[in-house]
Amino acid sequence: MTGKQPPPSQPKPDERIRDRNEAKILKSAVELFSRKGFDGTRISEIAKASELPKANVYYYFATKEAIYTRLIERVLVGWDIALEHIHPDREPRDALSAYIDAKLTYSKNHASESRFFANEMLRGGQFMSRKQIRHMKEITRERVRVIEGWIEDGKMVRIDPHHFLIMLWATTQFYADFSNVAAVSLEKKRLGAAEFEAARATLVEIVLNNCLPTK
Amino acid sequence: MTGKQPPPSQPKPDERIRDRNEAKILKSAVELFSRKGFDGTRISEIAKASELPKANVYYYFATKEAIYTRLIERVLVGWDIALEHIHPDREPRDALSAYIDAKLTYSKNHASESRFFANEMLRGGQFMSRKQIRHMKEITRERVRVIEGWIEDGKMVRIDPHHFLIMLWATTQFYADFSNVAAVSLEKKRLGAAEFEAARATLVEIVLNNCLPTK
DNA sequence: CAAAAACTTGACGTATTGGTCAGGATATGA
DNA sequence: TCATATCCTGACCAATACGTCAAGTTTTTG
Numbered sequence: 001m002t003g004k005q006p007p008p009s010q011p012k013p014d015e016r017i018r019d020r021n022e023a024k025i026l027k028s029a030v031e032l033f034s035r036k037g038f039d040g041t042r043i044s045e046i047a048k049a050s051e052l053p054k055a056n057v058y059y060y061f062a063t064k065e066a067i068y069t070r071l072i073e074r075v076l077v078g079w080d081i082a083l084e085h086i087h088p089d090r091e092p093r094d095a096l097s098a099y100i101d102a103k104l105t106y107s108k109n110h111a112s113e114s115r116f117f118a119n120e121m122l123r124g125g126q127f128m129s130r131k132q133i134r135h136m137k138e139i140t141r142e143r144v145r146v147i148e149g150w151i152e153d154g155k156m157v158r159i160d161p162h163h164f165l166i167m168l169w170a171t172t173q174f175y176a177d178f179s180n181v182a183a184v185s186l187e188k189k190r191l192g193a194a195e196f197e198a199a200r201a202t203l204v205e206i207v208l209n210n211c212l213p214t215k
Numbered sequence: 216m217t218g219k220q221p222p223p224s225q226p227k228p229d230e231r232i233r234d235r236n237e238a239k240i241l242k243s244a245v246e247l248f249s250r251k252g253f254d255g256t257r258i259s260e261i262a263k264a265s266e267l268p269k270a271n272v273y274y275y276f277a278t279k280e281a282i283y284t285r286l287i288e289r290v291l292v293g294w295d296i297a298l299e300h301i302h303p304d305r306e307p308r309d310a311l312s313a314y315i316d317a318k319l320t321y322s323k324n325h326a327s328e329s330r331f332f333a334n335e336m337l338r339g340g341q342f343m344s345r346k347q348i349r350h351m352k353e354i355t356r357e358r359v360r361v362i363e364g365w366i367e368d369g370k371m372v373r374i375d376p377h378h379f380l381i382m383l384w385a386t387t388q389f390y391a392d393f394s395n396v397a398a399v400s401l402e403k404k405r406l407g408a409a410e411f412e413a414a415r416a417t418l419v420e421i422v423l424n425n426c427l428p429t430k
Numbered sequence: 431c432a433a434a435a436a437c438t439t440g441a442c443g444t445a446t447t448g449g450t451c452a453g454g455a456t457a458t459g460a
Numbered sequence: 461t462c463a464t465a466t467c468c469t470g471a472c473c474a475a476t477a478c479g480t481c482a483a484g485t486t487t488t489t490g
Contacts, residue, residue, distance in 0.1 A: 017437075017487090035338055040254030043478065053439050058479065115337050121393045122330050122337070123250055133399065140400045162401050163417035167386050170393075174385035178336045181384075184348065185355045186377050202378035210425030232457095232467075258448060270469050273449065 022060050024050045026074070029067045034115035038068055038127070068127055075117045076132060078106060079139075086143045092150045093212055100172060100203050107176030108196050114176035140165065157211050168207065175199055237275050239265045241289070244282045249330035253283055253342070283342055290332045291347060293321060294354075301358045307365045308427055315387060315418050322391030323411050329391035355380065372426050383422065390414055 028049035032041040043064055047054040061067045085099040107114055120127060147161035175182055179191050186195055243264035247256040258279055262269040276282045300314040322329055335342060362376035390397055394406050401410055 021437090037252035037255050037334075039256075040252050042476085044476090054478095055439050055441095055480085056437080059437070059439090062479090064478070118333070118393070119252075119337055121396055122334055125395055136396075137399050137402065141402070144400075159420060160413055160417045163414050164421070166389060166397055166400055166414070167418065167421065169396075170385045170389035171382050174381060174388075178333070178385075180340055181336055181351075182381055184352050185359075185381055187352070187356070198375055199378050199381070202375045203382065205374060206379070206382065206425055207421065210421055236467095257446085259446090268469050269448095270450085270471095271467080274467070274469090277449095279448070 018060070021050070021052065021056070025052070025057055025060060025067065026071060030071050030116050031112045033068060033071065034112040034119060037119050037123070038064070065127070071113075071116060072120060072127060072132065075113050076135070078110065078113060079117075079136070082106060083139055083143055086146050088146045088149055092147075092155050093208055096168070096208060096211075097204055100168065100200060100207070103168070103172035104175060104196055104200050104203075107172055107174075107179075108191070108193075111176040111179060114173060118173065118177040154213065157213060159211060164211070168203075171203055233275070236265070236267065236271070240267070240272055240275060240282065241286060245286050245331050246327045248283065248286065249327040249334060252334050252338070253279070280342070286328075286331060287335060287342060287347065290328050291350070293325065293328060294332075294351070297321060298354055298358055301361050303361045303364055307370050308423055311383070311423060311426075312419055315383065315415060315422070318383070318387035319390060319411055319415050319418075322387055322389075322394075323406070323408075326391040326394060329388060333388065333392040369428065372428060374426060379426070383418075386418055 025046060029041070029046045032045055032049065041064075043057060044054050046067070047057045050057065061070075082099060082102045085102055086095050090098075125133065143165060144161040147156065147164060150156040151158055151161070175191065175196065182195070182199075183189065183191055188195060240261060244256070244261045247260055247264065250256075256279075258272060259269050261282070262272045265272065276285075297314060297317045300317055301310050305313075340348065358380060359376045362371065362379060365371040366373055366376070390406065390411065397410070398404065398406055403410060
């Protein structure tokens with residue numbers, strides 16, 4: 001579980017090599033984990049994809065789990081950032097549109113991170129810490145309150161904020177996690193900029209035009 | 216890949232034992248695969264969950280992949296059945312509402328099948344046959360045409376049918392695949408009948424009330 | 431220019447995996 | 461009852477997995 005940390009690294013004069021190699025490992029790992037899950041991904045595969053010998057991977061990360069949990073931490077940051085668009089000071093149309101935009105852009109440019117997280121959720125989030133779950137819960141609750149505020153102010157129609165958020169999350173996520181299903185549906189080989197733009201337009205059309213009072 | 220089939224079974228006087236054991240194996244397997252993916256699931260785990268010795272599992276299924284592909288076949292049938300609600304002879308409100316209902320009910324009662332399929336999609340659908348992909352494509356295209364028909368008839372607002380379908384699929388799927396995220400969002404331990412009903416109501420509210428002309 | 435710290439790596443060790451197999455148990459049917 | 465087809469299973473095997481380690485090389489630092 002824990003294992004000993006790579007080195008003490010008290011002086012840390014120059015961490016560039018470390019940073020670069022860790023980045024390479026994490027980048028390879030997130031792609032592999034996102035496709036084959038925790039158990040399905042072999043450390044030797046990560047090593048090969050990172051162009052490092054396997055033993056070198058173990059110099060930077062004590063265990064496979066250490067790589068995995070580091071990635072969870074990173075992905076959760078992205079989750080937070082996107083949600084920050086939903087801010088009480090903004091107008092609903094502006095804020096929700098920005099959120100949809102941010103999430104779809106993330107789905108397009110960071111598809112493997114998105115799939116990685118989806119994979120972890122399918123597992124039931126067993127690798128997430130209590131603290132991380134609590135954080136997710138709190139940050140979601142905050143956004144629910146923002147939407148409730150908008151509803152109170154008559155800026156949005158009366159709708160269940162939880163399910164509303166879930167709907168946004170599910171739909172935007174879909175284009176990353178199940179991009180091949182989306183591609184099949186759209187009769188394209190792969191999703192391109194045009195498809196993401198159409199997705200955005202349709203989503204905004206359906207969601208915003210119905211949930212905001214002034215059409 | 217292929218392996219030899221369990222037995223020739225030409226006479227087949229009584230297949231009840233075979234059927235019962237295969238069912239037990241498949242039931243255990245779909246739950247395990249849905250959580251840990253193909254590589255993450257061990258045949259010994261499937262055997263233990265099925266209360267059979269491992270060698271007996273191999274009597275019924277030649278390889279792990281054989282179990283997996285059988286499950287894909289089964290899940291795709293469910294996919295078809297739900298989509299049949301979207302039928303040109305029905306009124307959009309009725310049909311779409313029935314589809315949402317069917318999908319959410321499936322998410323509630325067959326969560327592991329749903330997660331299993333999600334897992335396979337995350338992998339990029341590598342275990343699906345060309346034929347199966349083609350079938351998915353065709354059946355989706357049919358439903359797109361139905362919606363296009365409704366739009367032509369003025370029964371629905373002008374909206375991209377592909378992205379509209381994706382939205383429905385993504386949202387309903389979410390409650391099965393990421394039920395724990397949904398639970399966190401809803402501040403419940405687990406999703407119950409009440410949550411599914413609220414999900415249905417919210418979805419219908421957002422989707423139908425905006426996409427059908429007469430409010 | 432040493433000495434120390436940081437980094438690299440081929441060669442293991444132990445545990446587990448998917449899958450095999452030979453031989454036995456059980457059921458069917460004439 | 462006996463022959464045949466079906467069903468069951470403990471023991472086994474080769475391959476491979478994660479993780480270790482000792483013996484390096486390279487870089488930093490005093």
